[in-house]
Amino acid sequence: MWRRFSKRAAILCGFVLFAAASFAGLRITAAQGTPAGAPRLRWYKGNTHTHTLNSDGDSTPDEVVRWYREHGYQFLVLTDHNYLTNVEALNSLHGAEEKFLVIPGEEVTDRFGEKPLHMNGLNLKQVVEPQGGQSVVDTLQRNVDAVRSVEGVPHINHPNFGWAITADELRQVERTRLFEIYNGHPQVNNFSGGGLPGLEEIWDAILSSGRLLYGIAVDDAHVFKRPWDAGAARPGRGWVVVRAERLSAAALLDAMERGDFYASTGVELADYQIENRTLRITVRERGATKFRVQFIGAGGRLLAEAVMNPATYQIRGDEQYVRARVLDSNGAAAWTQPVPVASSPAPQR
Ligand SMILES: [Zn+2]
Numbered sequence: 001m002w003r004r005f006s007k008r009a010a011i012l013c014g015f016v017l018f019a020a021a022s023f024a025g026l027r028i029t030a031a032q033g034t035p036a037g038a039p040r041l042r043w044y045k046g047n048t049h050t051h052t053l054n055s056d057g058d059s060t061p062d063e064v065v066r067w068y069r070e071h072g073y074q075f076l077v078l079t080d081h082n083y084l085t086n087v088e089a090l091n092s093l094h095g096a097e098e099k100f101l102v103i104p105g106e107e108v109t110d111r112f113g114e115k116p117l118h119m120n121g122l123n124l125k126q127v128v129e130p131q132g133g134q135s136v137v138d139t140l141q142r143n144v145d146a147v148r149s150v151e152g153v154p155h156i157n158h159p160n161f162g163w164a165i166t167a168d169e170l171r172q173v174e175r176t177r178l179f180e181i182y183n184g185h186p187q188v189n190n191f192s193g194g195g196l197p198g199l200e201e202i203w204d205a206i207l208s209s210g211r212l213l214y215g216i217a218v219d220d221a222h223v224f225k226r227p228w229d230a231g232a233a234r235p236g237r238g239w240v241v242v243r244a245e246r247l248s249a250a251a252l253l254d255a256m257e258r259g260d261f262y263a264s265t266g267v268e269l270a271d272y273q274i275e276n277r278t279l280r281i282t283v284r285e286r287g288a289t290k291f292r293v294q295f296i297g298a299g300g301r302l303l304a305e306a307v308m309n310p311a312t313y314q315i316r317g318d319e320q321y322v323r324a325r326v327l328d329s330n331g332a333a334a335w336t337q338p339v340p341v342a343s344s345p346a347p348q349r
């Protein structure tokens, strides 16, 4: 069902091109339009953070993969703690061209003092040992570099687990684009409390500092066997939907690292795009559920809220960045990726 809305031009990144200079370290190299003859882009639903019996999950890799295959996902990354599961046999059994793919991965599980510092390496060629370090930032950086050195893609996990990583620390980590803004594990403090910021506030603080990071949602599933246990880290609570040319690890991860995806805990988008400085979000409506779309700019400021579908926002030029959050009347959400905004052209008189 994710393919039905795959054809719209992905003009988003073309716009990012125009504005990228305002974000330190960002380099967008190509517009994502779909001219005649260009590959058709499709949407693929996936989870990039999952545990099995190979670390502290309760089910075999086969059972875990089967769960996602049977629940409407197109890809899954197995990420056990400091363990890289060989996925060849799993793909022989469950993989299917353009339908389902298992990607190898690992949760590189490190700490600095009492602070747990976890990061996923996606599509790793070999296992990455936790590197240690002299500070939170140093430890994260060493692990990012270790993941990159074996051609993996890093994403930094649950910054508020153990209240381990502050916005100021996270924004200093280089050569990484992705971090979790939502994790379905029940003890990772997605939201604010005790005067400490939630993950969306951390995201806005980082974006407002000029560092571009993209936000992902994951379930961090550990428990597949106790359906009555609502307090367990269960599957299906958070995921990403990626716009890519094909269902391959390289195409999916390239798209994620250029921000061509959205994160979700249940809201499904039919499309999102930018055209003529207008950000347009189209929600796939279901039943009697109602939606509101919030457009957010620098400092986490609410720029506008819309209840029409599609919801649109006309970019003024002074926002620094614009991102959208879709909230539904039953508690689910989706988050689109931030679009950097350059200063507006001189006003015409
Ligand atoms: Zn973790």
Ligand SMILES: [Zn+2]
Residues within 6 Å of the ligand: 049, 050, 051, 107, 220
């Ligand atoms: Zn985990």
